[in-house]
Amino acid sequence: xxxxxxxxxxxxxLIPALTSALILVGGIxxxxxxxxxxxxxxxxxxxxxLAFSExxxxxxxxxxxxxxxxxxxxxxxxxxxxxxLIVILYSFEYINQEKERGVLDEGRTRxxxxxxxxxxxxxxxxxATNNIIMLWVLIEATTLASAILVAFYWNKEALEAGYxxxxxxxxxxxxxxxxxxxxxxxxxxxxxxxxxxxxITVISAIAKKGLIPPSIVLLSxxxxxVGFGTKAGIAPFHAWLPDAHAEAxxxxxxxxxxxxxxxxxxxxxxxxxxxxxxxxxxxLFVVILGLFTMILGVLMLFIQxxxxxxxxxxxxxxxxxxxxxFGLAGIIVGNAPGAKEGTYIAMYGSxxxxxxxxxxxxxxxxxxxxxxxxxxxxxxxxxxxxxxxxPVTSFCFFVASxxxxxxxxxxxxxxxxxxxxxxxxxxxxxxxxxxAILCSILTLAAFIHVSYRIFMGPVVGFVExxxxxxxxxxxxxxMIFLCILCFLFGIYPQIIYPFLNMATNxxxxxxxxx
Amino acid sequence: MEAKLISTLSLSLIITSMAIIELRNLRYSAYAxxxxxxxxxxxxxxxxxxxxxxxxxxxxxxxxxxILIPTFLIRYINKTTDQEIKPLVGYLPSILLALMIMxxxxxxxxxxxxxxxxxxxxxxxxxxxxxxxxxxxxxLGLFCILVRRDAIKTVHGLCILENGIHxxxxxxxxxxxxxxxxxxxxxxxxxxxxxxxxxxGVYVKxxxxxxFQLKTLKW
Numbered sequence: 148x149x150x151x152x153x154x155x156x157x158x159x160x161l162i163p164a165l166t167s168a169l170i171l172v173g174g175i176x177x178x179x180x181x182x183x184x185x186x187x188x189x190x191x192x193x194x195x196x197l198a199f200s201e202x203x204x205x206x207x208x209x210x211x212x213x214x215x216x217x218x219x220x221x222x223x224x225x226x227x228x229x230x231x232l233i234v235i236l237y238s239f240e241y242i243n244q245e246k247e248r249g250v251l252d253e254g255r256t257r258x259x260x261x262x263x264x265x266x267x268x269x270x271x272x273x274x275a276t277n278n279i280i281m282l283w284v285l286i287e288a289t290t291l292a293s294a295i296l297v298a299f300y301w302n303k304e305a306l307e308a309g310y311x312x313x314x315x316x317x318x319x320x321x322x323x324x325x326x327x328x329x330x331x332x333x334x335x336x337x338x339x340x341x342x343x344x345x346x347i348t349v350i351s352a353i354a355k356k357g358l359i360p361p362s363i364v365l366l367s368x369x370x371x372x373v374g375f376g377t378k379a380g381i382a383p384f385h386a387w388l389p390d391a392h393a394e395a396x397x398x399x400x401x402x403x404x405x406x407x408x409x410x411x412x413x414x415x416x417x418x419x420x421x422x423x424x425x426x427x428x429x430x431l432f433v434v435i436l437g438l439f440t441m442i443l444g445v446l447m448l449f450i451q452x453x454x455x456x457x458x459x460x461x462x463x464x465x466x467x468x469x470x471x472x473f474g475l476a477g478i479i480v481g482n483a484p485g486a487k488e489g490t491y492i493a494m495y496g497s498x499x500x501x502x503x504x505x506x507x508x509x510x511x512x513x514x515x516x517x518x519x520x521x522x523x524x525x526x527x528x529x530x531x532x533x534x535x536x537x538p539v540t541s542f543c544f545f546v547a548s549x550x551x552x553x554x555x556x557x558x559x560x561x562x563x564x565x566x567x568x569x570x571x572x573x574x575x576x577x578x579x580x581x582x583a584i585l586c587s588i589l590t591l592a593a594f595i596h597v598s599y600r601i602f603m604g605p606v607v608g609f610v611e612x613x614x615x616x617x618x619x620x621x622x623x624x625x626m627i628f629l630c631i632l633c634f635l636f637g638i639y640p641q642i643i644y645p646f647l648n649m650a651t652n653x654x655x656x657x658x659x660x661x
Numbered sequence: 662m663e664a665k666l667i668s669t670l671s672l673s674l675i676i677t678s679m680a681i682i683e684l685r686n687l688r689y690s691a692y693a694x695x696x697x698x699x700x701x702x703x704x705x706x707x708x709x710x711x712x713x714x715x716x717x718x719x720x721x722x723x724x725x726x727x728i729l730i731p732t733f734l735i736r737y738i739n740k741t742t743d744q745e746i747k748p749l750v751g752y753l754p755s756i757l758l759a760l761m762i763m764x765x766x767x768x769x770x771x772x773x774x775x776x777x778x779x780x781x782x783x784x785x786x787x788x789x790x791x792x793x794x795x796x797x798x799x800x801l802g803l804f805c806i807l808v809r810r811d812a813i814k815t816v817h818g819l820c821i822l823e824n825g826i827h828x829x830x831x832x833x834x835x836x837x838x839x840x841x842x843x844x845x846x847x848x849x850x851x852x853x854x855x856x857x858x859x860x861x862g863v864y865v866k867x868x869x870x871x872x873f874q875l876k877t878l879k880w
Contacts, residue, residue: 332833
């Protein structure tokens with residue numbers, strides 16, 4: 148594929164970064180903050196769409212190859228900016244309501260918007276970089292940019308979550324830094340003239356030639372799994388995730404669960420999969436890690452009392468599916484019959500589920516945020532009978548619940564089914580499909596219980612006592628849009644096939660080299 | 662001569678790490694960290710004779726590790742308390758455990774340097790000792806984070822951990838230009854500041870920096 152110089156690689160993260168700076172300097176009141184954030188995010192979304200369409204036929208590079216966007220980066224770019232735009236729209240009313248309740252003031256409104264824009268900018272920069280150290284720096288930057296947002300309410304729970312979030316993610320990512328250092332030192336002495344030993348594509352080419360000592364490769368991979376795996380919320384490195392997702396303001400929970408953890412997965416795809424062909428044990432280990440994450444996440448659903456923690460553990464479980472697909476993609480690289488097909492399907496399913504989970508989980512957190520905003524209650528058992536009072540939220544929550552459980556005609560089914568199929572296609576891996584199906588059944592049971600309890604369950608006192616009404620248009624507009632996507636990708640998945648096919652081929656190129 | 666100097670400085674990083682972890686007074690721990698940062702900067706300075714670009718890293722490291730991080734630590738210790746909360750395993754067992762980890766890990770990594778050395782040169786002195794020290798202090802930093810109950814002490818652990826990585830970086834590829842860039846951009850100074858900022862909030866709300874009190878969010 149031809150490489151062309153393109154400013155999109157830089158604009159995609161520069162626009163939200165500049166918007167953040169503008170809000171910090173000039174956001175004198177909430178209206179200006181909202182306007183700037185919306186304009187900045189709309190422009191970012193526009194650029195991400197342009198970059199995405201360009202990446203279907205070309206590879207975009209900037210600054211001498213330091214920034215590089217291919218079809219895989221393009222998809223992630225659109226995902227982050229789309230969810231970012233929906234979150235900004237949703238935040239207008241959410242933050243205003245919090246101000247009316249006396250939780251926030253003007254100063255904190257400004258903090259919220261500039262930090263959110265900075266957070267989005269760091270995530271977009273992750274997908275545009277082609278430098279292994281910058282990848283590390285930017286993943287750490289996503290943590291730093293969002294840390295104060297996690298502890299935003301500054302109460303006991305939020306501070307506890309903020310401390311755990313910062314400490315666990317920084318320690319975790321330190322492992323990834325050690326991995327980067329080892330890999331860099333292993334590759335650096337083999338670069339030919341003019342090449343940069345920090346560029347992922349250069350390291351990948353050197354690794355494929357077997358020039359990096361095997362012990363260094365294995366040690367680096369182990370460190371990457373701990374480091375980027377912590378960011379992705381892979382068990383057992385997920386301890387920060389339920390606390391942070393639950394205690395952050397709901398729009399931030401959407402970003403954390405919808406897109407930030409996917410950035411960790413993106414880093415894993417870009418780094419460890421380049422060693423799949425050298426050591427088959429790596430992919431098997433990833434598969435086991437995925438299954439462990441999936442099982443742990445789904446079992447934890449049944450003991451949750453808080454709606455946001457419930458959704459957070461569901462994210463852990465769904466990350467398990469993504470990791471399973473990503474691991475299966477490397478199980479057999481090009482020898483047994485049907486292996487090629489299985490590898491392709493596994494990677495396709497994994498990337499498809501990244502997109503679907505971003506859509507579904509964002510929708511679920513938007514709905515949960517709406518419920519919490521209107522009732523002030525997070526405990527599942529204390530909620531009930533909201534279906535008639537909040538029909539749009541109720542409908543969207545039900546759709547998302549069914550989608551995440553893998554019910555046919557919805558997007559979650561298509562991606563999960565693809566991953567199941569990969570397990571069947573790849574010789575000796577059918578047991579992974581059986582476990583994954585069982586986990587899906589458990590997910591369905593847990594979500595039906597929670598959805599029924601909150602929206603159709605017995606009406607609790609306060610619903611009758613107080614006037615509870617649906618959230619305003621700016622909040623449910625994004626929900627409806629995501630809901631439509633759930634149906635669209637579920638009923639007509641062919642619509643996204645060409646783009647996913649491109650992204651899958653790029654990811655498979657990382658595995659095979661080239 | 663230089664190799665001996667580097668090895669001596671490198672080994673003194675282990676001693677300073679032990680001091681940071683085991684001193685009960687957080688202020689003294691911060692001073693021990695300051696000393697460690699000066700030693701690490703000195704090591705980079707010695708390597709800079711062969712790669713002058715490393716001087717840039719020395720300048721940045723002096724600003725972040727020697728000036729900013731200790732200043733932040735002292736500032737927030739002044740705002741909270743300088744007496745460390747008793748560690749999870751008790752003071753004496755903590756010293757014994759840290760010593761045990763230090764001896765085992767140093768010996769293991771020093772004798773098995775071939776496993777962690779990316780190049781044949783890295784198995785020779787002083788790189789061999791440096792690599793062993795870097796892995797040892799990385800593990801000691803992790804040990805500090807895991808067994809200490811005091812939130813500020815865990816930040817000290819994070820700083821030790823990062824120094825271990827930076828020592829390995831300068832030891833594995835001291836002659837390359839990119840090493841300087843990596844060293845400069847991977848400093849944890851912002852993470853340390855934000856952690857201390859949040860820990861101060863914890864201290865105000867909980868009345869203590871004891872991480873055992875952070876049990877509101879379970880499961």
